[in-house]
Amino acid sequence: MRLINTITDRVTRSVNWLITSGCKQVYDEDANRKIIVINLFAMVGMSITFALGISAMIDNDRVLGIVLLSSSALFGLCKALLLHSKVLYNHVLAPFILVVSLAGLMLYLVITGGVANTGPLWIYVLPPVAMFFAGVVYGVITVAVFITLCSYILFAADGWFVVAHYTTEFKLRLLYSFATVTFLSAFYEHSRQTSFNIVKDLSDKFEKQAQQDILTRLPNRRGIQQFIEFESARARRQKKPLTLILCDIDRFKRVNDQYGHDGGDVVLKHVSDLFKASIREQDGVARWGGEEFLFVLPDTEESNAVVLAEKVRETLATSLVELQQEKVVITASFGVAQIDFEQGLDKALTLADKALYKAKEKGRNKVLSASSLARL
Numbered sequence: 001m002r003l004i005n006t007i008t009d010r011v012t013r014s015v016n017w018l019i020t021s022g023c024k025q026v027y028d029e030d031a032n033r034k035i036i037v038i039n040l041f042a043m044v045g046m047s048i049t050f051a052l053g054i055s056a057m058i059d060n061d062r063v064l065g066i067v068l069l070s071s072s073a074l075f076g077l078c079k080a081l082l083l084h085s086k087v088l089y090n091h092v093l094a095p096f097i098l099v100v101s102l103a104g105l106m107l108y109l110v111i112t113g114g115v116a117n118t119g120p121l122w123i124y125v126l127p128p129v130a131m132f133f134a135g136v137v138y139g140v141i142t143v144a145v146f147i148t149l150c151s152y153i154l155f156a157a158d159g160w161f162v163v164a165h166y167t168t169e170f171k172l173r174l175l176y177s178f179a180t181v182t183f184l185s186a187f188y189e190h191s192r193q194t195s196f197n198i199v200k201d202l203s204d205k206f207e208k209q210a211q212q213d214i215l216t217r218l219p220n221r222r223g224i225q226q227f228i229e230f231e232s233a234r235a236r237r238q239k240k241p242l243t244l245i246l247c248d249i250d251r252f253k254r255v256n257d258q259y260g261h262d263g264g265d266v267v268l269k270h271v272s273d274l275f276k277a278s279i280r281e282q283d284g285v286a287r288w289g290g291e292e293f294l295f296v297l298p299d300t301e302e303s304n305a306v307v308l309a310e311k312v313r314e315t316l317a318t319s320l321v322e323l324q325q326e327k328v329v330i331t332a333s334f335g336v337a338q339i340d341f342e343q344g345l346d347k348a349l350t351l352a353d354k355a356l357y358k359a360k361e362k363g364r365n366k367v368l369s370a371s372s373l374a375r376l
């Protein structure tokens with residue numbers, strides 16, 4: 001049983017690796033989905049053309065055999081390109097080779113008729129594949145070039161170029177039906193792309209909303225998380241300091257009790273606007289909880305963060321907020337802690353929280369740093 005599980009697990013992982021090679025996190029979902037289809041198409045195309053090529057060779061049809069085996073090799077090349085993530089633009093190069101080799105193979109089948117004149121039946125594969133891999137514009141251009149070449153080969157060059165014999169009705173209907181399939185494929189791909197873009201825009205909008213606090217327009221806890229992780233990684237890599245300031249509005253419950261929830265919201269907006277205006281472009285500030293805010297200050301030592309917190313504290317305390325025709329003084333307390341990368345982010349947050357608690361304890365409207373706690 002364990003052996004079967006191990007084998008199933010290995011097979012699943014190998015198949016997964018084979019069909020997802022070339023996918024990258026930096027590409028959007030649609031691009032990665034295309035890469036998976038390219039992988040599948042290249043593998044299926046490589047296998048089928050290889051089998052047909054060997055069969056043609058056995059039947060002594062050397063030219064068809066060589067063409068099919070060459071196509072198989074080109075499909076294999078697409079797969080190999082996707083396996084090598086270091087090849088630049090491999091996700092563009094692979095579908096290009098795939099579409100061009102497919103078009104070449106289809107032209108060959110039209111010219112020679114393939115097996116018993118059934119070759120042209122395969123050309124309907126080209127429009128949906130070209131549209132999907134190259135997009136509507138390049139797909140239509142590719143298919144237009146293909147139809148032009150086909151028309152020339154079937155009509156103008158007839159007699160010396162086309163090896164297979166087709167009736168004029170067959171040739172005309174082949175081109176009409178091919179043009180119809182092309183139109184339908186372009187229409188389908190355009191609708192698919194449009195629907196994808198609408199869904200993506202909506203999903204981006206919802207994602208943004210989920211990361212932003214509606215009242216203050218500041219990032220919320222979830223929204224600042226990515227920024228903290230990114231800046232932590234950068235600070236650790238570049239051996240630069242990164243400091244956090246946790247801030248809590250003083251006696252906010254009283255504001256709510258006295259001026260109502262709407263009055264409290266006005267204060268939250270006032271404080272947020274003031275915080276946003278106080279930081280540098282590279283800094284981040286978020287609404288961490290109800291009346292709690294978190295500043296993330298890259299390339300800043302704890303002592304410098306204390307200076308900034310002092311400045312913000314003083315500006316807030318001196319900028320009065322108008323609530324029900326009254327000018328109200330709003331103050332806040334601040335806890336500052338530099339991240340020690342040996343101890344991690346959570347430890348710095350705990351220290352900042354402790355410093356903030358101490359600042360409240362010492363009478364509020366104060367700034368305290370984590371390192372000053374030891375001296376208290």
Ligand SMILES: Nc1nc2c(ncn2[C@@H]2O[C@H](COP(=O)(O)OP(=O)(O)OP(=O)(O)O)[C@@H](O)[C@H]2O)c(=O)[nH]1
Pocket residue numbers: 215248249250251252253254256260261262263264265268289290291360364
């Ligand atoms: N208006 C408003 N109030 C909120 C919001 N989120 C949290 N609050 C209120 O904020 C208040 C926080 O009160 P406490 O945690 O007791 O703290 P405090 O009154 O600020 O006292 P200290 O922190 O000790 O100075 C609570 O009454 C919450 O209901 C919000 O979005 N809008």
